[in-house]
Amino acid sequence: MGYTDFSYCLLVLCALAAYYILPLNRRWTVLLTAGIVFYAFNDLKALPLVLLTAVFSFFAGKLLGRNKSKVLYICCAVISALPLLSKVILSFAGIPFAGWLVPLGLSFYSLQIISYLTDVYTGKISPQENCLKYILFITYFPQIIQGPIPRYEQLGHQLFEGHRFDEDKAVRGLQLIIWGYFLKLMIAEKAAPFVNRIFADCYSYSGIIPLLAAALFIIQLYADFLSCVTLSQGVSLLFGIEVADNFRRPVFAESISEFWRRWHLSLSHWLRDYVYFPLGGSRKGKLRKYLNIIVVFIISGLWHGVGINYLIWGLFHAFCQIAGELTMPLRTGLCRAIRMPALLRTYIRRFNTFLLVVFSMFFFRAYGTSAGLYMIRSLFMRTGSSLPDLFSLGIDRYDFAVLAASLIFLLIIETLQEKGISVCGIINKKPFAVRLGIYLAAFLVILVFGTYGIGFDSGQFIYGMF
Amino acid sequence: MNKHRLFLIRVSVVSVLCLLLSLGASVILEPKFYNDKAIATTVTFRSFYAMQKDTVDVLFAGSSHAVCGYSPQYLYDHFGIRSFNLGSDEQNMIITYYWLKEALKYQKPSAVVLDTVICFDLDIAENNINEPSVRKAIDPMRLSLNKINAVNDFVRINPAESKLSYYIPALRFHERWKNLEYYDLHFFEKQSYDMKGYSLLTNKTEPFEYHPFTVETDEQSTMVPLMKEYLNRITELCSDHGIKLILVKTPCYQASYAKYNTLRQYADENGLDYYDYNLKELYDLINFDFSEDMSDPGHANVYGAEKLTEHIGQILSGTIPAVEDSQWILSRDYYCQKKEQKPQKDN
Incomplete structure (x- = not known):
């Protein structure tokens, strides 16, 4: 079930x-x-x-x-x-x-x-x-x-405490359930066949394909985990219960440390409150702080899975966080010296953070450390697999188009949310007929274009394995 | 309280509309096996429901071998016997059982002629239950207890299938939006129901080395247990309704003497008639010619089908009286036209 x-x-x-x-x-x-x-x-x-x-x-x-x-x-x-x-x-x-x-x-x-x-x-x-x-x-x-x-x-x-029925919460809950299904079936499950195929047969691919697989995996992981939490929040709201957010739009993170303030918040907060702070946090000097960060990420790595690759993944994030903090003055000075516009700087930082997270996925998702290392090496190798074969690797051109459209839609929604605009709030202000149209359209789109059914295991969630 | 009631009404309205949308999408997305296909399964079952009640005296059932092997029009034109061919692609015994049960709600046949190729492992799928073939036959079945039981059985046998998708086919076939065909968007175009489930093939098989059984043996083949279980149920069902069950095997490359022995024994134990046209004696009796009367090594063409139907007609004509019925009279011209058409085969 x-x-x-x-x-x-x-x-x-x-x-x-x-x-x-x-x-x-x-x-x-x-x-x-x-x-x-x-x-x-x-x-x-x-x-x-x-x-x-x-x-x-x-x-x-x-x-x-x-x-x-x-x-x-x-x-x-x-x-x-x-x-x-x-x-x-x-x-x-x-x-x-x-x-x-x-x-x-x-x-x-x-x-x-x-x-x-x-x-x-x-x-x-x-x-x-x-x-x-x-x-x-x-x-x-x-x-x-x-x-x-x-x-x-x-x-x-x-x-x-028993809750009386609250219509506003119930409506919000149902909206979240629809959103959860969208994330799961239109993004996470859509990306899965490609990711599974490349990581399962990682020694056969090189160049941009492994990079695309890692990028799609982090998108899959995000959509999958977010969908599960969203479904959990949606169902809870039907009972009048508020479940805390677990993500705050990590795509807008400008550094690895900010990424962890936006990704899997409940785990990050747990590690902060029950490991990092008890170890002294940042109160006992820089060296101790960095050591604490390393300890936290080792535990995080082990929590996610047992294997050297998970340890490396954790250590990589610790390293990025420490290096990011150490080089911050240098990078800020450089940007000022070349008078880089603030907006451009923001986008570059976001892109770099995304790339670092994608890079870490080679250890997180690959079947073992050597497979992860091989995939990194293969990024710089030139072999047979190239772009023309892209649509034969688990996702055909139609599903790629649906995935791309869904990602653009997700990005628009998250951009609005980042600006403090509540999409649910906008919908709720519309007349019933308009809302009805939106719900039915969403239902139909997910029904037809979603990835589920025989051959797909859309009932499983990635984080359920950790 | 009123506010809550209004909310419940709104949720119910949205739910009902979602259900209607799903069913509407299903109409477009579910595969349609219309008359443009060699075996028009969708048309077969729709046309069965369109038959006047209690007018069909003989039902043919089984896999594509039966679909291509027995012509209701020929049987009517030559013996006055009103029949319908309920066969479908890779129709396994479970499908046959439930479709027979469903058919008995609308018709009172005196005889059922059942092709037996599916009783033995055909290497098409585990237990000879090929999900696409199951869907072809079960999807057109009207919502009924028979459909519910059939779906429950298939999902019990293959838990990877979704029960719900049998009632809302869009859940199963939603991926078809990528390759919709003409009839998916023109599903409302009227199809001819004149063939009464029969698939008329006019081409002749490519050269194929085939010999009817000549060397007798005591060997036996093992029936797929699940197929045997449902064959037993079919036997029981026919017995309960006083229907004469006739087991047949049309000429085909999959036949063997060992399979014949197994079914011969089964037929004898259950008091059934059994005709395997791969036996030299019967093959010669109906004057069958594999190279002329087969469309391919598994399926009879119209010439072979008429020979097979002729034999069944001779068997049944003694017990089933000839009746005048416009449903078969009006379809005669269509049948003749199809028979005259140049050979073509697609599926």
Whole structure:
């Protein structure tokens, strides 16, 4: 039962009906039941482990609420994160492990639990007293597979207090659901066949093809992850629940450090609050700050996947961030010296940042470090594959055209959002007939031009694998 | 409360319009096998629904071998027997079973003539269930319990398929926007229903080495279990409705004595008639000539079809009385015209 499946729509509809029928103070039980059902449908074997971890961390939280022992806190956090740690260690050791040991959404809910325990330990929040409510917080179904990683103080109370039906939120939710489907089926899934083909057979291509594959992969990854979060936000709004944004238009980032202030915000904030700041952040001198950045990105790399290539990817981002900061005065001085217009400078910086992120994808997406290195080398090699073959590499010319049009549309929407213009707000001010026309047109475009159905696995999301 | 009700009404309106849009898009996007194709499957099933109720006495069923092998017009013109050919490309036994069930809602046939090539592994797809062929036959079926059961069975067998897409075909065929054909945009153009499911081919096969069985053997072939399961259901269905089920195998390169033995045994065990025209005795009896009567090594042309139909007519004429029916009388000229046309084959 993926987030784009019909069965998921049915689950949401049933949950909505039950949610608004029950009295306000019982409505959270519907979300809990839906969460368990959703998880059971997706990963029944792993459900006991998820529940066990949740129950353990619930009691650990209660204990930490009374006893602020650091040792106890570390023990509780480590035990709660044991499945995640086991996965990392066993994978690095090359030891095979059972599927139930790696439940769906493990990387997300493990960080969620650690943040909960840490916040209880530091006294930022009070521990939840009701075990079932806590399990709901961990298994909240619209976001358990692919995040964002919620904070208890932001999400918890929203889940537990019953919401009255709010038409404005519901409309916004439905708009977000349509937008989520657009991102998933018109961009992420459209780009996937090309990306999959080139990375799977990376030794056969050179020149611009690998570069295009890496560029399309970052676009695919962004659209895929954003769509999942958007769907999660949309479905949550139908229940009156606000899920935090996880992206802030990363295409406008002018440096790698800004990129991480716009990309996967819940992870970036988690790493900042629970790793970077506790390590001293930038308060203990430049050298220590850079070391902290390296540590943060090593953890980020390992969180994304087990393999040297993920470590290299993390280190590359750390290096770019540090180098960017060190060379900032030099670059600023140079721009002033040649009197580069501010707008041009902005575009160049955005383009450079995009290129650096694309470059890092050779390590992130390739099947191993040597494959990634080969793809980088192949950028400068001249072999058989060239542009005329472009349309035979998984996406035909029609789908390329649809993808290009969708990307232009996404860019327009994000440009408007960057300027503080709410597209939903504009639509909502239109008469019903116009809105109806927009919704139906969007539906028809996605229905006809989207990539889904037999041969495509549009029910899966890339970040669900991490 | 009123505000909420208005919102619900608006959402319902949008949902209904989306559904209508999907169905409208499906009309354009679903593949159409009209009379411009060698086997006009879409026309076959539409024309079946267009037949007057309780007028069909014999149903032919099976794969393309049956579609090209049995001419309802010939059967009527020579024996006065009213028949319809419900066969379709690679029609597997599951399709046949559900289409027979569907057909029985509209007609009361006395006999069903079923080609058996699909009972054995044809190397076309796992269990001989080729998704495009399934869609060709199931998509034109009216929404009914039979369709729902058929869809459930196919999706159970192949979970990669989507149930919903059988009811909203645009979900399956949306990629066809890239290569729409003439009839996709002219879907409303009237098609002739005169062939009654039969595919009339006039060309003759390229030289092909074929010999009817002469050497007897005790060997047996194994039926695809799923095909056998549904063949059993077909047998039961016909038995329950008092329909005479006749198993046949038209001349073709895939036939073998071992397959004949298996079906012979099946027919004997179930009290069915079985005619394999690849047996030399039968092949000679109907005066079949592979090089003259086949369109290709698998499918009979009109000359072969008339010989095969003639034989079935002789078998059935004793039990099914001749009846005058304008549905077959009015289609005679069209059939003759098609027969006179120069050989052409496309699909």
